Amino acid sequence: MYSKVGVLSYGLNIFDEMLQRNLFSWTLIISGAIQNGECILGLDIYLHMIRSGLRPNEFTLGSVTKACAIMGAYEFGLCIHSFALKIGMEWNLFIISSILNMYAKLGDIGSAERVFVCMDKLDAGCWNAMIGGYAECGYGFEALKIVSLMQCRGVRMDHITLVNAFKxxxxxxxxxxxxxxxxxxxxxxxxxxTSVMNALMDMYFKNDGKYSALKVFNRMKNKDVISWNIAFGGFSEEGDAREMAILFNELLLIGMNPNHITFSILLRKCGELLDVNLGLQFFSLVLRLGFFDEVNVSSSLISMFSRCGVMGMAYLVFDSVLLKNIITWNELISGYNFICHYTEALKIFCSLWELGVEADKFTFSSILEACYKCGNQQMGRQIHGSIFKLGFASYGYICSSLIKGYVSFGLLDDSFEIFNEPDRLDLASWGVMMSALVHEGHNYEAIRFFNSLIKSGEKPDEFILGSVLNSCAAVAGYQQTKSVHPLVIKMGFEKQEFVSSAVIDAYAKCGDIEGSRMAFDQSFGLNDVIIYNTMIMAYAHHGLVIEALQIFKKMKLANLRPSQATFVSIISACNHMGLVDQGCLLFESMSLDYEIEPSPDNYGCLVDMLSRNGYLDDAKHVIDMMPFPPWPAIWRSLLSGCRIHGNRELGEWAAGKLLKMVPENDAAYVLLSKVYSEGASWEHAAKIRRVMIKRGVSKDPGYSWIEIL
Structure with a gap:
């Protein structure tokens, strides 16, 4: 009784006072300890029971396997499985389902499969454990395959089967x-x-079926707080903030009490929606209802404020938490990383380290990101040493962060050393290595890695294929593109939007626009905005504006809503052919027809189009009126237009603005020099050259290459 109501110490005192203990009393205290989160204590009591000569039953072993799964005690779990076999309990279905659950939660789905296949008779609990195990380990196809097999065998599905199947x-x-x-x-x-309907609703939300999920929610007769939490978790788009607030008001009106998980979800959603005002209202309720000291609530508050750019409030929340644990510290470090204040993230980590707070795998992953993003190589190496010393070097995503860091520092040998460590050559490691190389511009190395992967007999996934195709596009590797494309088709990735768009882009940048169109046609049926955008941009780069506009029309006929990137592509196409009026109409249609706020990239395309085609005053007016502060590239576009059309006065003004932002930028000097020289102002051009020499500004040499077959 005491252990069930959360007062484990009283239960332990009574257990210690018992003169005669039987299997039932031992099993109760072991189960109670584990249920109250005292897994180490539970396992310790279990060992005392075994030493006393008592033989455990299925309920004892079930509790112990649960503790092994929670603690990640793989070796201990193996011993329990062996002991169950030794005492002849291998055919006990309750034990089997417990062992299946344990192996799945420990990430060893292979052992779970072997146990499952060896069983002649299985009850619904074993089937459910295997379905849930596959889902837990990310094997969705296998989970659904077991569901189908279960139906074929005539095993009656219960609510747990359906919950796991939806996962x-x-x-x-x-x-x-x-x-x-x-x-x-x-x-x-x-x-x-209720549990089945909750799982159904969650499945719809996770498969972009928001409206179907909300229909399920509205039809539910017996909603619990979990139902409401799942509904709140489904809001992720702009405009959802109002709906979320209305739904929360309904929850309060029916007398349902939100819990700390409710507020954790709501606050994180406010961060995703960048709605700090709504977040502050939820914050006031958190304080009123006494949830502030809950770790997940305070962490969500830090996350919400940092995502909304109010880092001062995020730090204030952190500072107000009386009992800070590693989760709270991690959230603050991640917050500084999110707003690119990497030096501050490093300072927080140093404070954590000095106070003796025990860092975990998430801490090291976040702080490694801060190190390589701010270029602090020395601290990165020190953290690598701590990772190795504390035994975190075996965690995949920490190794991924180390690989990314060393590649960004240009230390390819160090990254190769981590990559080539024993047990490191899995597909995820190949993917991380290639992605890091591509991101840092080491495209030839990425292509060589891909070829090594193929020679090793590994089958690349869609992310690796996307990375190598991006490298092919960057170096115009036409033959490599032609060799990768058949592999994409063979592996069935030609209709995967990320890979398909990469194939289109690679062919276009290699000069084969027909190959791009072929890849676009092969992706027919996807109806994905990214693929249409890539094809429009491909035509634009080849000066085929009519074809680009045709793809845009085709996109509208497919009832696809264009994105900001779509208009970047289509306005660029108009720019190439000098269709200024058409480009301006398309820009205006963003807000008038599609209610899309133009992004800085959209304004940049518009200014570049106006500048190139001689509408310099209009370009200047756009820069003055746009809702963003100007950036160097937009001044370069205007200055380049001044050079083309000989507007010396405006060119001097634009060059002044550009040099104020980036004094060492060679483009401003070179373009202004050309404005003068092309207008026969040789003295001014020579003066600009002298200023460049005096300030040590040199023009980066241009280059070109060809592919040798």
Whole structure:
């Protein structure tokens, strides 16, 4: 009783006072300790029980396997499995389902599979454990395959089966299978099960079926606080803030009490929606209801304020937390990383280290990002040493951060050394290595790595294929592109939007616009905005503005909503052919027809188009009126237009603005010098050259290359 109401110490005192203890009392105290989060204590009591000569039953072993899963105690879990076999409990279905759960939560799905296959008779609990295990480890297809097999064998599905099956649908992104299961729920009259309906709603949200999810929510008769939390978690688009506030008001009106998880979700959603005003209102309720000291709530507050750019408030929240744990510290470090204040993130880490707070894997992953983003190589090496010393070197994403860091520092040998460590050559490591090389411009090394991957017999995933195609595009590697494209088709990735757009882009940048169009046609049926944008930009770069406009029309016929990137592509196409009126109309249509606020890139394209085509006063007017402060590239566009059209006065003014921002930029001097020389003002041109020499500004040499077959 005491352990169930959370007063474990009283239960332990009574247990210690017992003169005669039987298996039942030992099992109760072990289970109570584990349920109260005292897993080490639970395992210690279990060992005392074994030493006393008592033989555990299935409930004892079930509790112990649960503790092993929670603690990540893989070796201890293996011993428990071996002991169960030794005492003849390998056919006990409760034990089997517990062992399946344990292996899945420990990430060893292979061992779970072997246990499952060896069993002749399985009950619904074992089937559910295997389905849930696959879903837990990210194997959505296998989870759904087991669901289908379960139906074929005539095993009756219960509410746990459906909950796990929906997790499999979410992992795999299989909305159609999820809809079939939804129909099965209606047919089986399981709509009264709150846990099933919660899982269904969650599946719809995770598969971009927001409106279907909300329909399920509105139809639910027995909503619990989890139902409301899932509904709040589904809001992620602009304009959802109002809906979220209305829904929260409904929760209060029906007398449902929000919990700390509710506020954690709401605050993080406010951060994602960049709605600090709504976040402050939820903050006031947090204080009023006494949830501020909950770790997940205070962490969510720090996250919300940092995402909204109010870092002062984020630090104030952090400073107000009385009992800071590593989660709170991690959130603050991540917040500084998010707003690119990497030096501040390093200072917070140093404070953490000096206070003796024990860093975890998430701390090291975040601080490594701060090190390589701010170029602090020395601290990066010191943190690498601490990672190795504290035993975190085996964590995949920490190694990924180390690889990215060393590549960004230009220390390729160090990154190769980490990559080549024993047990490191998995597909994820290949992907991280290639992505880092591409991001830092080491494209030839990335291509060589890809070829080594293929020779090793590994099959690349969509991320690796996307990375190598980006490298091919960057170096105009036409033959390599032609060799990768058939592999994309062979592996079935030609309709994966990320890979498909990379193929289109690679062919275009290699000069083969027909190859781009072929790849675009192969992706038919995807109806993805990114693919249309890539094809429009491909035509634009080749000066084929009519074809680019045709793709834009085709996109509208497919009922696809254009994005800001779409208009960057289409206005660039108009720019190449001098269709200024058409480009201006398209820019205006963004806000008038599509209610899209133009981004800095959209304004940059408009100014470049006006400047190149001689509409210099209009370009200057756009710069003066746009809702963003000007940036160097937009001044370069105007200055370049002044050079083309010989506007010396405006060119001098634009050059002054550009040099004020980037005094050492060679483009401003070179373009202004050309404005003077092309206007026969040789003295002024020579003066600019002398200023460049005096200030040590040199023009970066241009270069070109050809591919030798």
């Amino acid at each position: 499999g649908c979410s992992v795999m992104g299989n909305l159609e299978y999820g809809k079939q299961l939804h129909a099965l729920i209606i047919k089986s009259e399981l709509e009264s099960s």
